[in-house]
Amino acid sequence: MGHGLGSARANAWLMACFAVIAAVWSGIRLWQYHSSDYVMATVVPLENTPPRELFGGQLKPGNVIELSVAKSDVHRLIGMIDFMRYGEIISGGILILVGIFFAHRFFRNVIEETPFSTSASIDLVVVALCLVLYPVVTGGLRVMSTNAIQGALETTELTDTARSLGSFWLAVIVAIVLQFVYAVLRQGSKLARDADGLV
Numbered sequence: 001m002g003h004g005l006g007s008a009r010a011n012a013w014l015m016a017c018f019a020v021i022a023a024v025w026s027g028i029r030l031w032q033y034h035s036s037d038y039v040m041a042t043v044v045p046l047e048n049t050p051p052r053e054l055f056g057g058q059l060k061p062g063n064v065i066e067l068s069v070a071k072s073d074v075h076r077l078i079g080m081i082d083f084m085r086y087g088e089i090i091s092g093g094i095l096i097l098v099g100i101f102f103a104h105r106f107f108r109n110v111i112e113e114t115p116f117s118t119s120a121s122i123d124l125v126v127v128a129l130c131l132v133l134y135p136v137v138t139g140g141l142r143v144m145s146t147n148a149i150q151g152a153l154e155t156t157e158l159t160d161t162a163r164s165l166g167s168f169w170l171a172v173i174v175a176i177v178l179q180f181v182y183a184v185l186r187q188g189s190k191l192a193r194d195a196d197g198l199v
Contacts, residue, residue, distance in 0.1 A: 008111050015104035019097055026093030033085055039074065041067040041149045043159040052158075064162050067149070074152035081152075084145035092138040099130035128175040135171050139163075 033039075043065050051060035059065065071078055106123035114120065146161040 008108055011104060011107045011111055015100055015107070019100050022093060022096040022100065026089055026096075029089045030086065033089065037071055038068045039071055039081060039085070039145075039149060041069060041146045042162040043067060043146065043150065043155070044162045046158060046160050049158055059158065065159075069149060069153065074149055077148045077152040081145050081148045084141045084148065088138045088141040088145070091141065092134060095130045095134045095137065099127050099134075102126040102130070124178055124181060128178040131171045131178070132175045 045059050045061060045063060047061075049059065049061070053059070071081075074081060102123040106120050106127065109117055109120035109123065143161050143163065147156075150156050150159055150161070
């Protein structure tokens with residue numbers, strides 16, 4: 001196990017690769033947003049809004065419109081929009097890296113045959129928190145930046161920010177599974193302590 005596929009060294013290298021991929025992915029997203037002259041926004045029509053044309057798209061009930069707006073057209077609030085979009089990418093990248101780090105610690109405990117330790121339980125809780133926080137934090141910043149874009153375009157009386165809870169509920173389901181694993185580990189930890197007391 002010292003140098004095999006399930007070794008601590010292999011786990012460290014694998015997690016390091018995941019961390020590098022996450023960092024590069026976040027860096028590419030930052031560069032793409034910084035170098036682009038446009039900003040994207042996903043909007044839906046408000047209730048009781050009559051069908052009409054909006055920036056080349058048909059605004060009518062049930063439609064979801066992807067707006068590609070020149071940054072020069074929203075210059076009035078571009079500082080706030082940039083702050084939210086950069087914050088979305090950076091905070092998301094940080095949460096992924098934190099999750100990878102604590103996942104590495106948890107897997108290391110399992111490999112070293114100490115899965116019932118307090119440290120392993122804490123690692124699992126942090127990973128679950130990162131999973132839940134990722135869609136909440138990044139989604140919240142995306143909603144605020146899209147609201148700012150609509151404010152700059154003065155379309156708030158016609159459109160609202162499109163919201164999707166799919167990724168949030170997926171993260172919650174995974175976090176619940178991890179919480180179940182955490183409960184099993186805590187019970188295993190208690191049994192291990194009882195067994196040590198009997199020896």
